[in-house]
Amino acid sequence: MLSGADILIRSLQEENVDHVFGYPGGAVLHIYDALFKQNKIHHFLVRHEQAATHMADGYARATGRAGCVLVTSGPGATNAITGIATAYMDSIPMVVISGQVQSHLIGTDSFQETDMIGISRPIVKHSFMIKSATEIPLAVKKAFYIATSGRPGPVVIDIPKDITNPADLVPYEYPKDLKLRSYMPATKGHPGQIKKAVSMMMEAERPMIYAGGGVIQGNGCEQLDQLTRMLGFPITNTLMGLGAYPATDKQFLGMLGMHGTLEANNAMHHCDVLIAIGARFDDRITNTVSKFCPQAKIIHVDVDPASISKTVMADVPIVGPVESVLCEMIDMVRQVIGQRKEEKGKALAAWWEQIELWKSQNCLEVKADPAGSIIKPQQVIQTLYKLTHGDAVVTSDVGQHQMFAALYYPFDKPRKWINSGGLGTMGFGLPSAMGVQIAFPKEQVVCVTGEGSIQMNIQELSTCAQYGLPIKIINLNNRALGMVKQWQDMQYEGRHSHSYMESLPNFVALVEAYGHVGIQVASPGELDSAMEQALAIKDKLVFLDVLVDPEEHVYPMLVAPDGSMRDMWLSKGVRT
Amino acid sequence: MRRIISLLLENESGALSRVIGLFAQRGYNIETLAVAPTDDETLSRLTLTTVATDEQSEQITKQLNKLIEVIKLVDLTEGEYVERELMLIKIRVSGLDQAEIKRTTDIFRGQIVDISPTIYTVQLIGTSKKLDAFINAMAEFTVIEVVRSGVSGLSRGEKVLCV
Ligand SMILES: Cc1ncc(C[n+]2csc(CCOP(=O)(O)OP(=O)(O)O)c2C)c(N)n1
Numbered sequence: 001m002l003s004g005a006d007i008l009i010r011s012l013q014e015e016n017v018d019h020v021f022g023y024p025g026g027a028v029l030h031i032y033d034a035l036f037k038q039n040k041i042h043h044f045l046v047r048h049e050q051a052a053t054h055m056a057d058g059y060a061r062a063t064g065r066a067g068c069v070l071v072t073s074g075p076g077a078t079n080a081i082t083g084i085a086t087a088y089m090d091s092i093p094m095v096v097i098s099g100q101v102q103s104h105l106i107g108t109d110s111f112q113e114t115d116m117i118g119i120s121r122p123i124v125k126h127s128f129m130i131k132s133a134t135e136i137p138l139a140v141k142k143a144f145y146i147a148t149s150g151r152p153g154p155v156v157i158d159i160p161k162d163i164t165n166p167a168d169l170v171p172y173e174y175p176k177d178l179k180l181r182s183y184m185p186a187t188k189g190h191p192g193q194i195k196k197a198v199s200m201m202m203e204a205e206r207p208m209i210y211a212g213g214g215v216i217q218g219n220g221c222e223q224l225d226q227l228t229r230m231l232g233f234p235i236t237n238t239l240m241g242l243g244a245y246p247a248t249d250k251q252f253l254g255m256l257g258m259h260g261t262l263e264a265n266n267a268m269h270h271c272d273v274l275i276a277i278g279a280r281f282d283d284r285i286t287n288t289v290s291k292f293c294p295q296a297k298i299i300h301v302d303v304d305p306a307s308i309s310k311t312v313m314a315d316v317p318i319v320g321p322v323e324s325v326l327c328e329m330i331d332m333v334r335q336v337i338g339q340r341k342e343e344k345g346k347a348l349a350a351w352w353e354q355i356e357l358w359k360s361q362n363c364l365e366v367k368a369d370p371a372g373s374i375i376k377p378q379q380v381i382q383t384l385y386k387l388t389h390g391d392a393v394v395t396s397d398v399g400q401h402q403m404f405a406a407l408y409y410p411f412d413k414p415r416k417w418i419n420s421g422g423l424g425t426m427g428f429g430l431p432s433a434m435g436v437q438i439a440f441p442k443e444q445v446v447c448v449t450g451e452g453s454i455q456m457n458i459q460e461l462s463t464c465a466q467y468g469l470p471i472k473i474i475n476l477n478n479r480a481l482g483m484v485k486q487w488q489d490m491q492y493e494g495r496h497s498h499s500y501m502e503s504l505p506n507f508v509a510l511v512e513a514y515g516h517v518g519i520q521v522a523s524p525g526e527l528d529s530a531m532e533q534a535l536a537i538k539d540k541l542v543f544l545d546v547l548v549d550p551e552e553h554v555y556p557m558l559v560a561p562d563g564s565m566r567d568m569w570l571s572k573g574v575r576t
Numbered sequence: 577m578r579r580i581i582s583l584l585l586e587n588e589s590g591a592l593s594r595v596i597g598l599f600a601q602r603g604y605n606i607e608t609l610a611v612a613p614t615d616d617e618t619l620s621r622l623t624l625t626t627v628a629t630d631e632q633s634e635q636i637t638k639q640l641n642k643l644i645e646v647i648k649l650v651d652l653t654e655g656e657y658v659e660r661e662l663m664l665i666k667i668r669v670s671g672l673d674q675a676e677i678k679r680t681t682d683i684f685r686g687q688i689v690d691i692s693p694t695i696y697t698v699q700l701i702g703t704s705k706k707l708d709a710f711i712n713a714m715a716e717f718t719v720i721e722v723v724r725s726g727v728s729g730l731s732r733g734e735k736v737l738c739v
């Protein structure tokens with residue numbers, strides 16, 4: 001016989017949860033007391049519940065396991081909402097346990113009561129309202145299964161306080177297996193469809209592979225690599241998919257989409273067969289949908305049937321987990337690749353020639369300040385890449401710095417690039433880096449941020465001090481909400497309505513107040529040594545405040561509205 | 577095009593709100609909605625009507641299928657089906673109208689289920705179109721209250737929706 005609180009903790013242990021991110025409050029005090037009395041689960045105390053969800057999220061993205069969050073009712077629950085929505089948009093496995101007021105008070109507007117199930121409903125994969133302690137084990141088991149299977153996502157478990165009361169004991173047994181008649185994610189792609197796709201690939205003259213975050217989530221990167229190399233096709237990754245295919249490989253054309261490379265976006269526009277894998281044709285990719293890939297037959301592999309033909313109709317839809325579908329494709333391609341028609345081989349070679357021409361325009365070339373006095377933000381990322389040998393786990397916030405990191409730090413491995421792609425949540429970078437560092441204490445974890453974004457969860461510097469997390473924060477400080485300012489420059493004749501950050505804090509003094517190391521660098525000549533110095537400090541958090549060119553824009557950039565993917569701005573005033 | 581989507585879902589609290597929430601969240605509209613437990617009390621059968629293009633309807637059914645509590649669903653309008661809706665309608669009557677209302681009710685195969693000196697309550701079962709037609713036929717009288725159950729339906733013949 002156990003209390004609901006102990007049952008919850010035992011159930012989490014059964015699910016092999018060893019890290020929980022959270023913040024206490026009245027409705028979860030019984031649960032916190034149960035946590036106190038055990039030592040298998042390590043709890044990390046944040047300074048704001050939003051950060052707990054982003055920590056769990058970073059943890060999940062880096063490990064592939066569900067992140068676990070514990071918050072109290074009312075404000076604790078609502079503070080978690082942004083982080084749950086962030087995880088939902090990027091299909092990240094997460095289980096959020098929220099306290100609720102006592103059962104008899106529900107619906108009476110009692111102290112710290114909010115309808116968490118209702119508020120979170122549109123941003124969760126599923127949720128559970130617990131009505132008795134005996135329901136807890138099955139709900140936990142279902143929650144982890146649902147969060148991590150099929151297309152992953154966050155699951156909320158809302159538990160009224162009385163149910164965790166230590167005085168009420170009920171029998172405990174953890175369910176061994178689970179059968180959900182209403183939830184059966186696809187386990188295999190349709191062989192007929194896969195065959196169709198392969199013959200389409202064999203007929204392709206201007207093929208293009210477009211792979212997204214689903215390949216990483218679905219652990220299909222090795223298979224993607226193998227298939228791409230066998231076919232000899234060009235490949236691009238989405239912002240969420242960076243690292244799914246090695247970025248330094250010659251078949252890789254860089255990221256695509258709004259800030260994609262000239263070669264990737266052009267190859268998308270001109271291809272005749274598009275092979276989309278674990279990607280969802282987001283509006284930041286397609287630009288004007290009616291002008292998207294005008295000549296292409298589209299093959300679309302995704303574990304979520306609702307992602308297929310949602311914005312762009314697929315000619316060959318394949319519902320299934322990427323890993324298994326790719327394995328089957330590899331087997332079939334192996335059998336037929338030798339018989340690829342000679343003219344198709346020639347066409348592919350000509351296609352590569354065309355791509356090389358686009359590549360030779362070198363759209364990501366960085367022009368250093370001729371006077372040598374201003375640091376370009378791109379140079380900071382290039383320096384970071386050089387000094388970390390491309391091996392760091394990089395998290396980012398949202399804005400220009402995010403795009404610079406995505407474009408100038410080529411990721412060769414999956415789960416090394418961690419950012420909020422779908423929701424675009426400023427404030428994600430630092431807490432997600434903390435989650436990664438906790439999952440992998442020995443990894444070099446770097447958070448690339450901006451002076452706007454970092455201030456959205458800067459209180460977590462205190463959490464970092466408490467747990468000794470030696471994250472390196474690279475602040476691309478352009479004294480502006482740079483991405484907003486860029487749009488205002490381009491679309492509002494330079495009227496910078498509220499895109500400047502006045503009265504910025506002295507970041508060095510601020511981080512030192514938290515007990516960390518702060519370094520500021522302003523001149524290009526000192527960038528290398530300052531970053532070396534920062535990276536050399538292994539046991540402390542270092543905040544490198546880099547004053548960068550405030551006038552810089554991110555390019556390429558798709559022309560909107562009404563543009564296609566080949567319509568891009570390449571630099572200020574210059575377009576394709 | 578008008579669609580009749582019929583689904584089986586777990587008879588659990590919260591399941592219905594997820595279905596309805598999905599429609600609001602994704603900008604689809606619900607014209608009618610009817611829901612009740614089936615012979616198996618762990619299951620609810622929900623029927624809703626909406627207006628959607630083929631592409632929209634495909635998205636709606638896919639998104640509904642993604643809801644964890646939705647077990648199965650069918651768009652009845654994709655095949656042959658039977659649809660029924662129940663209506664209760666209250667009409668204010670004066671002496672001269674009584675025969676006319678009675679006659680129209682008979683033509684529509686409805687029943688007068690309650691009578692007071694000034695009010696007739698008519699019950700009518702049929703397709704939504706038939707109920708609309710009856711309301712139109714009553715236009716010359718004073719209709720004071722209408723309540724409709726929303727559409728329920730089943731596929732014709734061998735086709736069934738069950739677990
Ligand atoms: C929570 C939140 N609020 C607003 C935005 C809109 N937004 C996108 S980028 C950006 C500017 C970010 O500024 P900063 O962090 O300094 O990055 P920079 O673009 O200057 O590199 C804003 C306000 C957002 N993405 N997230």
Ligand SMILES: [Mg+2]
Nearest residue numbers: 450451480482
């Ligand atoms: Mg900035």
